[in-house]
Amino acid sequence: MEPLVAAGTQFMREVNAAAVLTRLRAEPSMSVSALAKAVGLSRQAVTRALNALAEEGLIEFGSLDRDSTRAGRPAQLVRFRAEAGHVLGVSISPQDLRVAVADLCGTVVASDAVQFGAHPSADEVVRTLLSTIERTLAAAGRTSLWFASIGTPGIVDPACGVIKLIPSMPGLTGDVLLNRLKEPLGCPIYLDNDVKLATQGERRPDVERREDSLVMLHWGERVGAGIVLNGELYRGASNDAGDIGFLDLFEDGGSPRSRHPHGLGPFEDRVGGEEIVRQATAAAGRAGDGEFLSRIEAAGERAFEAVLAAFADGTPAAVEAIDVVARRFAKGISVIRAILNPRLVVIGGPMARCGEPLLAALRRHLAGEPLDQPVLEVSALQQDAVVHGALLHSLDEIERTRFGLVRTPLSS
Numbered sequence: 001m002e003p004l005v006a007a008g009t010q011f012m013r014e015v016n017a018a019a020v021l022t023r024l025r026a027e028p029s030m031s032v033s034a035l036a037k038a039v040g041l042s043r044q045a046v047t048r049a050l051n052a053l054a055e056e057g058l059i060e061f062g063s064l065d066r067d068s069t070r071a072g073r074p075a076q077l078v079r080f081r082a083e084a085g086h087v088l089g090v091s092i093s094p095q096d097l098r099v100a101v102a103d104l105c106g107t108v109v110a111s112d113a114v115q116f117g118a119h120p121s122a123d124e125v126v127r128t129l130l131s132t133i134e135r136t137l138a139a140a141g142r143t144s145l146w147f148a149s150i151g152t153p154g155i156v157d158p159a160c161g162v163i164k165l166i167p168s169m170p171g172l173t174g175d176v177l178l179n180r181l182k183e184p185l186g187c188p189i190y191l192d193n194d195v196k197l198a199t200q201g202e203r204r205p206d207v208e209r210r211e212d213s214l215v216m217l218h219w220g221e222r223v224g225a226g227i228v229l230n231g232e233l234y235r236g237a238s239n240d241a242g243d244i245g246f247l248d249l250f251e252d253g254g255s256p257r258s259r260h261p262h263g264l265g266p267f268e269d270r271v272g273g274e275e276i277v278r279q280a281t282a283a284a285g286r287a288g289d290g291e292f293l294s295r296i297e298a299a300g301e302r303a304f305e306a307v308l309a310a311f312a313d314g315t316p317a318a319v320e321a322i323d324v325v326a327r328r329f330a331k332g333i334s335v336i337r338a339i340l341n342p343r344l345v346v347i348g349g350p351m352a353r354c355g356e357p358l359l360a361a362l363r364r365h366l367a368g369e370p371l372d373q374p375v376l377e378v379s380a381l382q383q384d385a386v387v388h389g390a391l392l393h394s395l396d397e398i399e400r401t402r403f404g405l406v407r408t409p410l411s412s
Contacts, residue, residue: 016041017049021058021403024080025105029062031075050078057084082107086140087398088133088148088185089390091194092125092177094168094221098387099132101140106395110140111387118301122171126180133185145187147397149390150177151194153222155240161191167263168222190393194218194386195242195348196233199226201381201389202346214344215336216379217244219329219351221273221304222264227340245272249331267332271325273304273350279321280307289317308353322354323361330365337373348379 019039024030030038036046053059062077082105091098100111112132116125137143154166154173161178181189199216212231218224225242227234234241246265264272277296284292292315299306310318333345351358359376366373379385 016045017052018403020046020049021053021080024059024078025082027080029077029079031077033075035078057081080105084144085146085398086143087146087391087394088137088187089387089392089394090129090133090148090150091197091384091386091390092129092150092152092169092172093194093386094120094153097125097128097132098384099129099136100384100387100391101136101143101145102391102395104146104395104398106391108391109143110136112136112139120169122169122176125169125172126177129177130181130184145185146402147188147190147394148181148185149190149192149197149393149397150181151192151197151386151390152177153194153224155238155243156191156193157239158190158192161189163191188397190397192390192393193224193239195224195226196235197389197393198348198379198381198385199228199233199389200392201385201387202226202348202379203228213340213342214346215242215340215342215374216346216348216385217333218349219271219347220349221268223268223272223332225336228342229340244332244336247332247335249335250328271329271332276307276321276325277303279324280310280318283317283320287317289315292317304350308350311354311357319357322358326358326361327365330362333362333366333373333376334369334371337369337371342374344377345374346377346379348382348385350383352379352382354378 016039019041020035023035023038032043032046032050035050036043039046041049050059050061054061059078059080062079082103085104086101086109087104089100089102094116096116097114098111099113100108102108112135114128114132116128120128137145152163152166152172153168155164156162157164160175162175163173163177166172177191178189195216195218198218199214202216203214212228214228216226216228218226223245225244227242236242243265245268248266250266250270264274269275281293281296284290284296292310295306295310296303307318307321311322336342336345347358347362355378359378362376363373381388
Protein backbone atom coordinates (compact mmCIF):
# COMPACT_ATOMS: atom_id res chain seq x y z
CA MET A 1 0.00 0.00 0.00
CA GLU A 2 1.27 3.47 -0.90
CA PRO A 3 2.35 5.53 2.16
CA LEU A 4 -0.20 8.28 1.45
CA VAL A 5 -3.05 5.79 1.11
CA ALA A 6 -1.96 3.97 4.28
CA ALA A 7 -1.87 7.25 6.21
CA GLY A 8 -5.35 8.15 4.96
CA THR A 9 -6.73 4.75 5.92
CA GLN A 10 -5.21 5.03 9.40
CA PHE A 11 -6.65 8.52 9.82
CA MET A 12 -10.14 7.32 8.90
CA ARG A 13 -9.89 4.47 11.37
CA GLU A 14 -8.92 6.93 14.08
CA VAL A 15 -11.84 9.20 13.16
CA ASN A 16 -14.19 6.23 13.25
CA ALA A 17 -12.85 5.15 16.63
CA ALA A 18 -13.33 8.66 18.01
CA ALA A 19 -16.94 8.74 16.75
CA VAL A 20 -17.68 5.33 18.26
CA LEU A 21 -16.09 6.30 21.56
CA THR A 22 -18.03 9.57 21.77
CA ARG A 23 -21.31 7.72 21.30
CA LEU A 24 -20.48 4.99 23.79
CA ARG A 25 -19.59 7.54 26.47
CA ALA A 26 -23.18 8.82 26.29
CA GLU A 27 -24.83 5.38 26.71
CA PRO A 28 -24.55 2.70 29.43
CA SER A 29 -24.15 0.03 26.75
CA MET A 30 -25.12 -0.59 23.13
CA SER A 31 -25.16 -3.42 20.65
CA VAL A 32 -22.78 -3.27 17.70
CA SER A 33 -25.68 -2.91 15.27
CA ALA A 34 -27.28 -0.09 17.25
CA LEU A 35 -23.91 1.62 17.53
CA ALA A 36 -23.30 1.37 13.78
CA LYS A 37 -26.70 2.92 13.10
CA ALA A 38 -26.14 5.70 15.65
CA VAL A 39 -22.79 6.80 14.21
CA GLY A 40 -23.67 6.20 10.57
CA LEU A 41 -20.90 3.67 9.87
CA SER A 42 -20.92 0.14 8.53
CA ARG A 43 -20.94 -2.71 11.01
CA GLN A 44 -17.49 -3.76 9.76
CA ALA A 45 -16.05 -0.24 10.36
CA VAL A 46 -17.56 -0.14 13.83
CA THR A 47 -16.22 -3.61 14.65
CA ARG A 48 -12.71 -2.56 13.62
CA ALA A 49 -12.97 0.56 15.76
CA LEU A 50 -14.24 -1.44 18.73
CA ASN A 51 -11.40 -3.94 18.48
CA ALA A 52 -8.86 -1.09 18.48
CA LEU A 53 -10.55 0.55 21.46
CA ALA A 54 -10.67 -2.77 23.32
CA GLU A 55 -6.91 -3.12 22.87
CA GLU A 56 -6.53 0.31 24.44
CA GLY A 57 -8.65 -0.82 27.41
CA LEU A 58 -11.32 1.79 26.69
CA ILE A 59 -14.24 -0.50 25.93
CA GLU A 60 -15.28 -4.02 26.75
CA PHE A 61 -17.64 -6.52 25.19
CA GLY A 62 -20.30 -7.63 27.61
CA SER A 63 -23.03 -10.21 27.77
CA LEU A 64 -25.65 -10.85 25.11
CA ASP A 65 -28.69 -8.57 25.03
CA ARG A 66 -31.34 -10.98 26.30
CA ASP A 67 -33.95 -8.21 26.37
CA SER A 68 -33.75 -7.60 22.63
CA THR A 69 -37.05 -8.15 20.76
CA ARG A 70 -35.43 -8.92 17.44
CA ALA A 71 -35.48 -12.46 16.03
CA GLY A 72 -32.36 -14.61 15.89
CA ARG A 73 -29.25 -14.67 18.06
CA PRO A 74 -29.18 -11.96 20.78
CA ALA A 75 -26.84 -9.07 20.04
CA GLN A 76 -23.65 -8.65 22.04
CA LEU A 77 -23.46 -5.48 24.11
CA VAL A 78 -20.43 -3.22 24.35
CA ARG A 79 -19.72 -0.50 26.91
CA PHE A 80 -17.26 2.32 27.50
CA ARG A 81 -14.91 1.66 30.44
CA ALA A 82 -15.22 4.93 32.32
CA GLU A 83 -13.07 3.42 35.07
CA ALA A 84 -10.11 2.97 32.70
CA GLY A 85 -8.72 6.32 33.82
CA HIS A 86 -9.44 9.23 36.14
CA VAL A 87 -8.99 12.98 36.22
CA LEU A 88 -8.26 15.30 39.12
CA GLY A 89 -9.76 18.71 39.88
CA VAL A 90 -8.33 21.03 42.54
CA SER A 91 -9.40 24.39 43.94
CA ILE A 92 -6.94 26.34 46.11
CA SER A 93 -7.93 29.49 48.01
CA PRO A 94 -6.53 31.28 51.07
CA GLN A 95 -9.43 29.80 53.06
CA ASP A 96 -9.66 26.22 51.87
CA LEU A 97 -8.65 23.45 49.54
CA ARG A 98 -11.06 21.29 47.51
CA VAL A 99 -10.13 18.12 45.64
CA ALA A 100 -12.24 15.80 43.47
CA VAL A 101 -11.54 12.72 41.36
CA ALA A 102 -13.81 11.80 38.45
CA ASP A 103 -13.91 8.89 36.00
CA LEU A 104 -13.74 9.35 32.23
CA CYS A 105 -17.49 10.05 32.04
CA GLY A 106 -17.16 12.89 34.55
CA THR A 107 -18.77 11.06 37.47
CA VAL A 108 -17.15 12.20 40.73
CA VAL A 109 -15.97 9.10 42.58
CA ALA A 110 -14.26 10.78 45.55
CA SER A 111 -13.84 14.30 46.95
CA ASP A 112 -12.46 16.08 49.99
CA ALA A 113 -12.21 19.60 51.42
CA VAL A 114 -9.80 21.03 53.99
CA GLN A 115 -9.93 24.39 55.76
CA PHE A 116 -6.70 26.40 56.10
CA GLY A 117 -5.70 28.43 59.11
CA ALA A 118 -4.93 32.13 58.80
CA HIS A 119 -2.44 33.01 56.06
CA PRO A 120 -1.07 29.51 55.27
CA SER A 121 2.51 29.33 54.01
CA ALA A 122 3.30 27.93 50.57
CA ASP A 123 4.87 24.85 52.15
CA GLU A 124 1.78 24.26 54.28
CA VAL A 125 -0.47 24.60 51.23
CA VAL A 126 1.56 22.13 49.18
CA ARG A 127 1.87 19.59 52.00
CA THR A 128 -1.86 19.78 52.70
CA LEU A 129 -2.60 19.50 48.99
CA LEU A 130 -0.45 16.40 48.54
CA SER A 131 -1.92 14.63 51.57
CA THR A 132 -5.47 15.53 50.53
CA ILE A 133 -4.91 14.28 46.98
CA GLU A 134 -3.41 11.05 48.31
CA ARG A 135 -6.38 10.54 50.63
CA THR A 136 -8.89 11.29 47.87
CA LEU A 137 -7.22 8.93 45.39
CA ALA A 138 -7.22 6.20 48.05
CA ALA A 139 -10.95 6.74 48.59
CA ALA A 140 -11.50 6.41 44.84
CA GLY A 141 -9.88 2.97 44.82
CA ARG A 142 -7.31 1.87 42.29
CA THR A 143 -7.09 4.78 39.90
CA SER A 144 -5.02 5.59 36.85
CA LEU A 145 -4.65 9.37 36.90
CA TRP A 146 -4.61 10.78 33.37
CA PHE A 147 -4.82 14.54 33.89
CA ALA A 148 -4.99 17.14 36.68
CA SER A 149 -6.30 20.73 36.57
CA ILE A 150 -5.77 23.21 39.39
CA GLY A 151 -7.41 26.57 40.03
CA THR A 152 -5.78 29.29 42.16
CA PRO A 153 -6.39 32.99 42.73
CA GLY A 154 -4.27 35.53 40.90
CA ILE A 155 -2.90 35.99 37.41
CA VAL A 156 -1.84 32.65 35.96
CA ASP A 157 -0.05 31.75 32.73
CA PRO A 158 -1.58 28.36 31.80
CA ALA A 159 0.86 27.85 28.93
CA CYS A 160 3.80 27.36 31.29
CA GLY A 161 2.06 26.66 34.60
CA VAL A 162 3.34 29.82 36.30
CA ILE A 163 1.47 32.06 38.73
CA LYS A 164 2.53 35.59 37.85
CA LEU A 165 0.75 37.41 40.66
CA ILE A 166 -1.15 36.07 43.68
CA PRO A 167 -1.33 38.76 46.38
CA SER A 168 -3.50 36.65 48.69
CA MET A 169 -1.01 33.72 48.66
CA PRO A 170 2.34 35.23 47.58
CA GLY A 171 4.34 32.14 48.50
CA LEU A 172 2.82 30.30 45.53
CA THR A 173 4.12 32.82 42.98
CA GLY A 174 6.07 31.23 40.13
CA ASP A 175 6.20 27.52 39.32
CA VAL A 176 6.07 26.26 42.92
CA LEU A 177 2.93 24.15 42.44
CA LEU A 178 3.99 22.62 39.15
CA ASN A 179 7.43 21.65 40.46
CA ARG A 180 6.13 20.14 43.68
CA LEU A 181 3.24 18.21 42.10
CA LYS A 182 4.74 16.96 38.84
CA GLU A 183 6.44 13.84 40.24
CA PRO A 184 3.81 12.80 42.85
CA LEU A 185 0.92 13.05 40.37
CA GLY A 186 2.73 11.53 37.40
CA CYS A 187 0.36 13.04 34.85
CA PRO A 188 0.01 16.29 32.87
CA ILE A 189 -0.93 19.24 35.10
CA TYR A 190 -2.83 22.35 34.04
CA LEU A 191 -2.83 25.49 36.17
CA ASP A 192 -5.30 28.35 35.66
CA ASN A 193 -7.05 31.20 37.42
CA ASP A 194 -9.78 29.91 39.71
CA VAL A 195 -12.52 32.23 38.42
CA LYS A 196 -11.88 31.19 34.83
CA LEU A 197 -12.20 27.53 35.80
CA ALA A 198 -15.33 28.31 37.84
CA THR A 199 -16.81 29.91 34.73
CA GLN A 200 -16.20 26.69 32.81
CA GLY A 201 -17.82 24.77 35.65
CA GLU A 202 -20.93 26.94 35.51
CA ARG A 203 -21.35 26.08 31.82
CA ARG A 204 -21.35 22.30 32.24
CA PRO A 205 -24.17 20.63 30.27
CA ASP A 206 -25.81 19.27 33.42
CA VAL A 207 -25.95 22.76 34.93
CA GLU A 208 -28.16 23.85 31.99
CA ARG A 209 -26.34 27.16 31.70
CA ARG A 210 -24.85 27.24 28.21
CA GLU A 211 -25.36 30.92 27.38
CA ASP A 212 -22.88 32.21 24.80
CA SER A 213 -22.65 35.57 26.55
CA LEU A 214 -22.21 35.62 30.31
CA VAL A 215 -20.03 36.99 33.08
CA MET A 216 -19.31 34.93 36.18
CA LEU A 217 -18.53 37.18 39.17
CA HIS A 218 -16.65 35.61 42.06
CA TRP A 219 -17.56 37.68 45.10
CA GLY A 220 -15.90 37.01 48.42
CA GLU A 221 -12.79 38.33 50.13
CA ARG A 222 -11.68 39.18 46.60
CA VAL A 223 -13.61 39.94 43.42
CA GLY A 224 -12.91 38.64 39.91
CA ALA A 225 -14.78 37.81 36.73
CA GLY A 226 -14.84 35.09 34.11
CA ILE A 227 -16.04 36.38 30.75
CA VAL A 228 -17.71 34.29 28.03
CA LEU A 229 -18.15 35.97 24.64
CA ASN A 230 -19.63 34.20 21.62
CA GLY A 231 -19.45 30.92 23.52
CA GLU A 232 -15.73 31.18 24.28
CA LEU A 233 -13.91 32.09 27.48
CA TYR A 234 -12.28 35.48 26.91
CA ARG A 235 -8.85 35.83 28.51
CA GLY A 236 -7.57 39.16 27.21
CA ALA A 237 -4.15 40.10 25.89
CA SER A 238 -2.27 39.04 29.04
CA ASN A 239 -4.73 36.42 30.34
CA ASP A 240 -6.08 38.60 33.14
CA ALA A 241 -9.30 39.91 31.62
CA GLY A 242 -11.91 40.15 34.35
CA ASP A 243 -9.69 41.46 37.15
CA ILE A 244 -12.49 43.80 38.17
CA GLY A 245 -11.28 43.97 41.76
CA PHE A 246 -8.92 46.69 40.52
CA LEU A 247 -11.71 48.94 39.22
CA ASP A 248 -11.74 52.33 40.96
CA LEU A 249 -15.35 53.51 40.80
CA PHE A 250 -15.86 55.48 43.99
CA GLU A 251 -14.87 58.99 44.99
CA ASP A 252 -15.10 59.59 48.72
CA GLY A 253 -13.99 63.20 48.61
CA GLY A 254 -11.20 62.45 51.08
CA SER A 255 -7.61 61.32 50.76
CA PRO A 256 -6.94 58.20 48.67
CA ARG A 257 -6.85 54.94 50.55
CA SER A 258 -3.39 53.56 51.20
CA ARG A 259 -2.30 50.37 49.45
CA HIS A 260 -4.07 47.41 50.98
CA PRO A 261 -1.76 45.07 52.94
CA HIS A 262 -3.27 42.00 51.28
CA GLY A 263 -3.11 43.48 47.78
CA LEU A 264 -6.83 44.16 47.43
CA GLY A 265 -7.82 46.40 44.55
CA PRO A 266 -10.02 49.51 45.04
CA PHE A 267 -13.27 47.76 44.07
CA GLU A 268 -12.84 44.66 46.22
CA ASP A 269 -11.64 46.90 49.05
CA ARG A 270 -15.11 48.51 48.94
CA VAL A 271 -17.26 45.39 48.37
CA GLY A 272 -15.19 42.41 49.58
CA GLY A 273 -15.35 40.34 52.74
CA GLU A 274 -13.33 42.69 54.93
CA GLU A 275 -15.55 45.65 54.06
CA ILE A 276 -18.69 43.59 54.68
CA VAL A 277 -17.41 42.75 58.16
CA ARG A 278 -16.60 46.45 58.77
CA GLN A 279 -20.08 47.48 57.66
CA ALA A 280 -21.75 44.79 59.77
CA THR A 281 -19.73 45.78 62.83
CA ALA A 282 -20.65 49.45 62.39
CA ALA A 283 -24.33 48.62 61.84
CA ALA A 284 -24.40 46.36 64.92
CA GLY A 285 -22.80 49.15 66.96
CA ARG A 286 -25.39 51.70 65.83
CA ALA A 287 -28.18 49.25 66.67
CA GLY A 288 -26.68 48.30 70.02
CA ASP A 289 -26.64 44.64 68.99
CA GLY A 290 -23.99 43.45 71.41
CA GLU A 291 -24.76 39.78 70.77
CA PHE A 292 -23.98 40.12 67.06
CA LEU A 293 -20.83 42.12 67.81
CA SER A 294 -19.67 39.33 70.13
CA ARG A 295 -20.32 36.72 67.42
CA ILE A 296 -18.27 38.69 64.91
CA GLU A 297 -15.42 39.12 67.38
CA ALA A 298 -15.48 35.45 68.42
CA ALA A 299 -15.36 34.33 64.76
CA GLY A 300 -11.91 35.92 64.29
CA GLU A 301 -10.62 35.04 60.82
CA ARG A 302 -14.07 33.59 59.99
CA ALA A 303 -15.89 36.86 60.69
CA PHE A 304 -16.98 37.17 57.06
CA GLU A 305 -18.66 33.75 57.24
CA ALA A 306 -20.32 34.77 60.51
CA VAL A 307 -21.83 37.83 58.80
CA LEU A 308 -23.10 35.72 55.89
CA ALA A 309 -24.71 33.30 58.34
CA ALA A 310 -26.31 36.23 60.17
CA PHE A 311 -27.63 37.59 56.86
CA ALA A 312 -29.28 34.22 56.17
CA ASP A 313 -30.88 34.42 59.63
CA GLY A 314 -32.20 37.91 58.92
CA THR A 315 -30.05 39.74 61.49
CA PRO A 316 -30.80 43.43 60.77
CA ALA A 317 -27.18 44.65 61.03
CA ALA A 318 -26.03 41.95 58.59
CA VAL A 319 -28.86 42.74 56.18
CA GLU A 320 -27.95 46.44 56.32
CA ALA A 321 -24.25 45.69 55.68
CA ILE A 322 -24.99 43.48 52.67
CA ASP A 323 -27.33 46.12 51.25
CA VAL A 324 -24.60 48.77 51.49
CA VAL A 325 -22.07 46.69 49.56
CA ALA A 326 -24.75 45.47 47.12
CA ARG A 327 -25.35 49.10 46.14
CA ARG A 328 -21.64 49.50 45.44
CA PHE A 329 -21.41 46.14 43.68
CA ALA A 330 -24.28 47.13 41.41
CA LYS A 331 -22.04 49.91 40.08
CA GLY A 332 -19.56 47.27 38.96
CA ILE A 333 -22.31 45.30 37.24
CA SER A 334 -23.47 48.44 35.43
CA VAL A 335 -19.92 48.98 34.12
CA ILE A 336 -19.75 45.38 32.91
CA ARG A 337 -23.14 45.84 31.25
CA ALA A 338 -22.04 49.03 29.47
CA ILE A 339 -18.87 47.44 28.07
CA LEU A 340 -19.79 43.78 27.45
CA ASN A 341 -23.62 43.69 27.46
CA PRO A 342 -23.79 40.03 28.59
CA ARG A 343 -27.08 38.12 28.60
CA LEU A 344 -26.40 36.78 32.09
CA VAL A 345 -24.37 37.69 35.16
CA VAL A 346 -23.77 34.84 37.61
CA ILE A 347 -22.84 35.63 41.22
CA GLY A 348 -20.42 33.04 42.56
CA GLY A 349 -18.04 32.69 45.48
CA PRO A 350 -19.05 32.96 49.16
CA MET A 351 -21.65 35.67 48.46
CA ALA A 352 -23.64 33.20 46.35
CA ARG A 353 -24.80 31.71 49.65
CA CYS A 354 -26.91 34.85 50.17
CA GLY A 355 -29.14 33.64 47.33
CA GLU A 356 -32.25 35.43 46.13
CA PRO A 357 -32.25 38.18 48.80
CA LEU A 358 -28.87 39.34 47.49
CA LEU A 359 -30.12 39.28 43.90
CA ALA A 360 -33.18 41.28 44.95
CA ALA A 361 -30.93 43.93 46.50
CA LEU A 362 -28.75 44.10 43.39
CA ARG A 363 -31.77 44.41 41.11
CA ARG A 364 -33.17 47.19 43.28
CA HIS A 365 -29.91 49.14 43.08
CA LEU A 366 -29.68 48.59 39.32
CA ALA A 367 -33.26 49.70 38.68
CA GLY A 368 -32.27 53.32 38.06
CA GLU A 369 -29.62 52.53 35.43
CA PRO A 370 -30.46 53.89 31.96
CA LEU A 371 -29.47 50.68 30.14
CA ASP A 372 -31.36 47.40 30.35
CA GLN A 373 -29.50 45.18 32.79
CA PRO A 374 -28.54 41.51 32.32
CA VAL A 375 -30.33 38.63 34.00
CA LEU A 376 -28.85 37.95 37.45
CA GLU A 377 -28.49 34.47 38.92
CA VAL A 378 -26.51 32.87 41.72
CA SER A 379 -24.00 30.12 40.99
CA ALA A 380 -25.47 26.66 40.57
CA LEU A 381 -22.31 25.08 42.00
CA GLN A 382 -21.32 27.78 44.50
CA GLN A 383 -18.17 26.71 46.42
CA ASP A 384 -17.67 23.69 44.13
CA ALA A 385 -17.64 25.67 40.87
CA VAL A 386 -13.83 25.85 40.63
CA VAL A 387 -13.20 22.18 41.28
CA HIS A 388 -15.93 21.13 38.83
CA GLY A 389 -14.53 23.50 36.22
CA ALA A 390 -11.12 21.93 36.80
CA LEU A 391 -12.57 18.44 36.28
CA LEU A 392 -14.31 19.60 33.12
CA HIS A 393 -11.08 21.06 31.76
CA SER A 394 -9.24 17.80 32.52
CA LEU A 395 -11.90 15.82 30.65
CA ASP A 396 -11.73 18.25 27.71
CA GLU A 397 -7.97 17.70 27.53
CA ILE A 398 -8.45 13.92 27.60
CA GLU A 399 -11.02 14.31 24.84
CA ARG A 400 -8.63 16.40 22.75
CA THR A 401 -5.36 14.57 23.30
CA ARG A 402 -6.32 10.95 23.94
CA PHE A 403 -9.78 10.38 22.51
CA GLY A 404 -9.50 12.54 19.40
CA LEU A 405 -6.93 10.35 17.66
CA VAL A 406 -6.20 6.85 18.95
CA ARG A 407 -2.62 6.25 17.82
CA THR A 408 -0.69 4.86 20.74
CA PRO A 409 -1.59 2.76 23.78
CA LEU A 410 -3.40 4.89 26.35
CA SER A 411 -1.80 3.41 29.42
CA SER A 412 -0.50 5.90 31.98
